[in-house]
Amino acid sequence: MKSFRRHLAAVLMLLFAFVGAAPAQTASLHSPYGFDETLARIERSVDANAMFKIATASASRAAAGLGIAIPGDAVVLVFRNDFARRVLAADPTAGIEAPLPIQIRETKTGTVIAWKRPSDVYRPYPAPEIARVARELDAILAKIAADALIP
Numbered sequence: 001m002k003s004f005r006r007h008l009a010a011v012l013m014l015l016f017a018f019v020g021a022a023p024a025q026t027a028s029l030h031s032p033y034g035f036d037e038t039l040a041r042i043e044r045s046v047d048a049n050a051m052f053k054i055a056t057a058s059a060s061r062a063a064a065g066l067g068i069a070i071p072g073d074a075v076v077l078v079f080r081n082d083f084a085r086r087v088l089a090a091d092p093t094a095g096i097e098a099p100l101p102i103q104i105r106e107t108k109t110g111t112v113i114a115w116k117r118p119s120d121v122y123r124p125y126p127a128p129e130i131a132r133v134a135r136e137l138d139a140i141l142a143k144i145a146a147d148a149l150i151p
Contacts, residue, residue: 034106035071075102077102
């Protein structure tokens with residue numbers, strides 16, 4: 001019976017740990033530009049803000065290649081090696097969170113730029129250096145999005 005209670009307590013603690021972990025908050029900005037222009041502006045802004053575009057994946061462009069029309073949707077994956085080295089040195093398991101995605105999507109009300117705040121993404125990792133990196137990345141991703149909207 002003692003063993004059962006210990007196992008039950010362990011399972012409950014794990015369950016509460018997962019339930020209690022807040023999901024990463026999504027930040028977003030509405031763009032006055034269409035999907036293609038907003039995507040191009042984000043890609044230029046990534047470069048202008050000294051980050052690296054790892055890749056761009058677009059569900060809408062892939063669908064168009066099959067002759068299927070869906071609203072514009074693309075994800076630009078961004079990161080930078082100096083941040084990667086700092087994160088990996090602090091906690092190698094946090095490396096799974098990179099690169100960071102910025103989504104550009106068409107909605108009924110226009111084009112939206114969205115991203116998860118790095119401070120939320122990296123919150124589960126207790127290393128203080130990861131929190132410092134995440135705060136730096138919060139500012140950079142917000143600036144990438146804001147700069148893309150400057151006329």
